[in-house]
Amino acid sequence: MTLIGTGVRRKEDLRLLRGQGDYADDIHLPDATWAVFARAPYAHARLVSIDVSAAREMPGVVAVLTGADLQAAGIGAIPHVVGSSLTGADIALKNRDGSERARTDHPPLILDRSRFAGEPFAAVIADSVAAAKDAAELIEAEWEELPAVTSALAALEDGAPQLWDHVPGNLALEAEIGDEAATDAALAGAAHRVVFDSQINRVTGVHMEPRSSAAWVEEDGRVTVRCSGGTGVVQMRESIAQTLGLPVERVRIVAPGDVGGNFGTRNATYPEFVVIAHAARQTGRPVKHLVERSEAFSTDYQARDLHVRVELGMDEDGTFLALKAVNTSNIGAHTASYVPLNKGIQLMTGLYRVPVAHATARAVLTNTPPTIPYRSAGRPEAMYAIERLVDLAARECGFDPIELRRRNMIPREAFPYTNPFGITYDSGDHIAAMDRALELADHAGLPARREKARARGKRLGFGFANYIEGTGGIPRERAEVTVIPGERRVEVVLGTQDTGQGHRTAFAQLVADWLGLEVDEVTIRTGDTDVVLAGGGSHSGRSLRFGSIVMDEASRGVIARARAVFAALNGAEAGDVEFSDGYLRLADSNVVTHLFDLAGAAEASDDLPEDLRGPIAAVGDKVTAGLAFPYGAAVCELEIDPDTGAYEIVRYTSVDDVGRALNPMILHGQTHGGIAQGVGQALFEGYAFDEMGQNVTGSLMDYQLPRAGDFPMFTTDLSEVPATSHPMGFRPGGEGGTTPALATCTNAVADALAEYGVRHLEMPVTPLRIWQAIEESRG
Amino acid sequence: MYAFEIERPTSLSDAVSALKAEGAQALGGGQTLIPSLKARLAMPEVLVSLSAIDEIKGICTDDEGRICIGGGTPHGRVAAELKDSYPALASLAARIGDPAVRNRGTIGGSLANNDPSACWPAAALASDAVIKTDRREIAADDFFAGLFETVLEEGEIVTEVRFPVPQAANYQKFAQPASRFALVGVFVAKYEAGVRVAVTGASESGVFRWTEAEEKLSSDFSAAALEGLSHAAEGMIGDLHGTPAYRAHLIGVLTKRAVAAAG
Numbered sequence A: 001m002t003l004i005g006t007g008v009r010r011k012e013d014l015r016l017l018r019g020q021g022d023y024a025d026d027i028h029l030p031d032a033t034w035a036v037f038a039r040a041p042y043a044h045a046r047l048v049s050i051d052v053s054a055a056r057e058m059p060g061v062v063a064v065l066t067g068a069d070l071q072a073a074g075i076g077a078i079p080h081v082v083g084s085s086l087t088g089a090d091i092a093l094k095n096r097d098g099s100e101r102a103r104t105d106h107p108p109l110i111l112d113r114s115r116f117a118g119e120p121f122a123a124v125i126a127d128s129v130a131a132a133k134d135a136a137e138l139i140e141a142e143w144e145e146l147p148a149v150t151s152a153l154a155a156l157e158d159g160a161p162q163l164w165d166h167v168p169g170n171l172a173l174e175a176e177i178g179d180e181a182a183t184d185a186a187l188a189g190a191a192h193r194v195v196f197d198s199q200i201n202r203v204t205g206v207h208m209e210p211r212s213s214a215a216w217v218e219e220d221g222r223v224t225v226r227c228s229g230g231t232g233v234v235q236m237r238e239s240i241a242q243t244l245g246l247p248v249e250r251v252r253i254v255a256p257g258d259v260g261g262n263f264g265t266r267n268a269t270y271p272e273f274v275v276i277a278h279a280a281r282q283t284g285r286p287v288k289h290l291v292e293r294s295e296a297f298s299t300d301y302q303a304r305d306l307h308v309r310v311e312l313g314m315d316e317d318g319t320f321l322a323l324k325a326v327n328t329s330n331i332g333a334h335t336a337s338y339v340p341l342n343k344g345i346q347l348m349t350g351l352y353r354v355p356v357a358h359a360t361a362r363a364v365l366t367n368t369p370p371t372i373p374y375r376s377a378g379r380p381e382a383m384y385a386i387e388r389l390v391d392l393a394a395r396e397c398g399f400d401p402i403e404l405r406r407r408n409m410i411p412r413e414a415f416p417y418t419n420p421f422g423i424t425y426d427s428g429d430h431i432a433a434m435d436r437a438l439e440l441a442d443h444a445g446l447p448a449r450r451e452k453a454r455a456r457g458k459r460l461g462f463g464f465a466n467y468i469e470g471t472g473g474i475p476r477e478r479a480e481v482t483v484i485p486g487e488r489r490v491e492v493v494l495g496t497q498d499t500g501q502g503h504r505t506a507f508a509q510l511v512a513d514w515l516g517l518e519v520d521e522v523t524i525r526t527g528d529t530d531v532v533l534a535g536g537g538s539h540s541g542r543s544l545r546f547g548s549i550v551m552d553e554a555s556r557g558v559i560a561r562a563r564a565v566f567a568a569l570n571g572a573e574a575g576d577v578e579f580s581d582g583y584l585r586l587a588d589s590n591v592v593t594h595l596f597d598l599a600g601a602a603e604a605s606d607d608l609p610e611d612l613r614g615p616i617a618a619v620g621d622k623v624t625a626g627l628a629f630p631y632g633a634a635v636c637e638l639e640i641d642p643d644t645g646a647y648e649i650v651r652y653t654s655v656d657d658v659g660r661a662l663n664p665m666i667l668h669g670q671t672h673g674g675i676a677q678g679v680g681q682a683l684f685e686g687y688a689f690d691e692m693g694q695n696v697t698g699s700l701m702d703y704q705l706p707r708a709g710d711f712p713m714f715t716t717d718l719s720e721v722p723a724t725s726h727p728m729g730f731r732p733g734g735e736g737g738t739t740p741a742l743a744t745c746t747n748a749v750a751d752a753l754a755e756y757g758v759r760h761l762e763m764p765v766t767p768l769r770i771w772q773a774i775e776e777s778r779g
Numbered sequence B: 001m002y003a004f005e006i007e008r009p010t011s012l013s014d015a016v017s018a019l020k021a022e023g024a025q026a027l028g029g030g031q032t033l034i035p036s037l038k039a040r041l042a043m044p045e046v047l048v049s050l051s052a053i054d055e056i057k058g059i060c061t062d063d064e065g066r067i068c069i070g071g072g073t074p075h076g077r078v079a080a081e082l083k084d085s086y087p088a089l090a091s092l093a094a095r096i097g098d099p100a101v102r103n104r105g106t107i108g109g110s111l112a113n114n115d116p117s118a119c120w121p122a123a124a125l126a127s128d129a130v131i132k133t134d135r136r137e138i139a140a141d142d143f144f145a146g147l148f149e150t151v152l153e154e155g156e157i158v159t160e161v162r163f164p165v166p167q168a169a170n171y172q173k174f175a176q177p178a179s180r181f182a183l184v185g186v187f188v189a190k191y192e193a194g195v196r197v198a199v200t201g202a203s204e205s206g207v208f209r210w211t212e213a214e215e216k217l218s219s220d221f222s223a224a225a226l227e228g229l230s231h232a233a234e235g236m237i238g239d240l241h242g243t244p245a246y247r248a249h250l251i252g253v254l255t256k257r258a259v260a261a262a263g
Helices: A013-017 A053-057 A067-072 A129-136 A180-188 A232-244 A271-283 A293-299 A339-345 A379-397 A401-408 A430-440 A443-455 A503-515 A543-569 A595-604 A664-684 A741-752 A767-777 B012-018 B033-038 B075-081 B087-094 B099-104 B107-113 B120-126 B211-219 B244-262
Strands: A033-039 A045-051 A061-066 A120-126 A140-145 A171-178 A192-204 A212-217 A223-226 A251-254 A287-290 A302-314 A320-332 A356-365 A459-468 A476-484 A489-494 A522-525 A577-580 A583-586 A592-594 A617-623 A631-640 A647-657 A714-719 B005-007 B024-027 B046-049 B059-061 B067-070 B130-133 B137-139 B158-163 B168-175 B182-191 B194-200
Touching (some): A033 A129, A033 A293, A053 A061, A061 A271, A120 A271, A171 A339, A180 A302, A192 A379, A192 A664, A212 A271, A232 A251, A271 A287, A302 A339, A302 A379, A339 A356, A379 A401, A379 A741, A401 A430, A430 A459, A430 A631, A430 A647, A489 A503, A489 A543, A503 A522, A503 A543, A543 A577, A583 A595, A631 A741, A647 A664, A664 A714, A664 A741, B012 B046, B059 B075, B075 B087, B075 B107, B087 B120, B087 B182, B107 B120, B120 B168, B120 B194, B168 B244, B194 B211
Parallel strands (some): A033 A287, A223 A251, A320 A356, B005 B046, B024 B046
Antiparallel strands (some): A033 A120, A045 A140, A061 A120, A171 A356, A459 A631, A476 A489, A583 A592, A631 A647, B059 B067, B067 B158, B130 B158, B168 B182, B182 B194
């Protein structure tokens, strides 16, 4: 039986459930010190002076570092990966005048100016957290507060506070894609025109394990940083080494075995990682750091915060003619990432046939924490815009929302399909996924359920959305597969970084299947620059997509080498050796050896030719170009209590095409988590600032995270239309729960409230907002 | 957290004397104080834990038929033990926080803290409860004195809360979506002498009695009796989760629902 497609139980779970996880802070370092950071109290202020002398005198304090100290030590700005119009698989975005996107310097400790509340300006290294905190309170800083701006649209206005001298008007990028003239002409001639304008709320990742790190100096003088991020240890090493001003050979990155949540908001280098690495080098003692929850709320990289204005033109029959969009991304105080803006803008037409389109992508700097990719970067925003727009178009122009979609969706036979921005979707059967989701959600029974809800005093809302993604990520991946006879196992070294996705199980399934072994006989090793030479971590659905290709190549290499060794030991030709189920056989003979025994014999043998000595191992190393296109459809059904605005999600259905399911159980689990995260943004989570730029949702008392009790049991189903863009048919999985959820939930709310004349409610759609809308409709 | 000393007296009298020390602060279940300490918002020199004092824990019925809950009794015990004798109280206790909170947080600590969004103040006020301390007895009507304020003196410990059992009662809680404290909570209790309605979560002055509703309900204990009656938005809390108008509206809705549920 093939292991691919089997819901093998996760190797990880028993250990995690027993509290035996290996998280970043779970390390004892003799003679360790702890770092505590002094943080800017103002969202925008000039740092006039800083006096750390009293802090340095405190008992237990080992060092106090300021931005100036770091600068004097040769530490530079964090080299965030901002990309360019010349790199990557996404649509090229550059300014109208042809210039590239702005890049701002992000020093690990600010030098002279805070640009968001909570930016670190000094670090205390002490024998205990308490001593470090006591000392940090004695740091005297004088600030000259400046006006702050936290909204991207406000930051673009004349007279808005300016963050960076070299970025006039706070506009870091303004790019156009598509055909404006043709789009305007098509819109002018359209029988129906519908406009949707919306601010997609800012959210934050809220990792269950707050970010933590440790650094120490090895005996050979290298500095090791134990931390994790979704770009993988190789990229983290480059980033941290460059900031420290060291060659990469002088830095080692070790990721902890387990990570308590990432979702993308761990994927840019954090200032604290660099500061503790420097502190360990300066003091000679290990340094640990763990952010507290309130610190995480105000200083983690954040996400979304995109304003969209979209317009759709249709003919009298509802055929889409043109789409025009302006997306304005709030990228925060530093240019940490343009990925969400880029990923979203190129998919603004969703999975509909739109002949012409034009989109403007704007990135704006504000006095807020930088925003970076977060579960399905940019795609949930794009799908929200198009799927809300289509629902509005149906309602306002008298079409059935499902039939309007069906009329305009890209049919299976039209693939590969190039959208009006130039992105080519590889393959799929989107209409089948939609129909399957509607069937599972019992769309046919909707009228009866609506009446039943009404009889109970509730208003039922049915919200449907399609989705498509265009995933990419760092395109190089490397696998090294080695047979270890003494332990009767195969080790796979890979450049991905599991942050809860179950790679140890799923990837072992693949290699075990190919080598004819048990899942438990294959172990996956990642997260240490001493063994991982290349690879891109885990983000943008890249791990299986790229990992499978290089693990396949390496596994084939292992088999080829095993054949050669077996042939040499038996005086035969490699061509006469058969390999199946983990055994090597000489054709037409009884000579049979298991792979592990062969590797043991090879190790013990002195007779092998030079080129066949050493372990049975092989490497796969490849750069895979282009994007991948998972897609699917989802339905949220909720009931609203019009007296209070409270709602209950009563059904949630998701159909996700993953091309080919490696481990369906893990995929369903990923979908569940993804749904919670997407629904969370739509209905619960909204990161907010006051007019001074201070956050007003700085704890779980005010920032509503989704909880299990907020949801019904989910109905999730997988569709498997093999991806033509992947040699094994895989499409990325795991973000599909999130991508359509912003739209399903808001469409459901609008559906439920249609009788009150409510057109749209902004996210998060809280009971308060619903009640206010109903009240307004009642005058 | 700043450094502090901790004492764990096993008798009420030891606790009372320990609290006389300079900078001493009582620690009940710690559900408010511990987070405050962790955020360095409080700086007590000595914490006097009340959790080892058996004499202020437990639930009994006194000669007048009142339910007497020791000040150190955690919410979880109330939820488990009062299902038959005062179901509205048990139901209120069962909806505070999560199991960990209910196993640590105490009724005495909650009343002494008087968080404007806490549930217990509504129950005490609607039930005309008597709050007994190490030095006196205080009627609930006299006990609460505004946001996070009560008439308790320095070092005074809530030892018991006595609840007259109503003929009918119900507590309706509309949870603040993030914290799950009461955005608005309404406790309705019907006694021989009349109906009492206490509202928590809503007012800028903390828990209060909605006397207009009490009057209507005392003559006709039905949701219909409240038709046309609404609470003013003035003086209600406005924040991220609810405007004053929303809270005022919820008071009306929840009061009707409480009456309907109380039967």
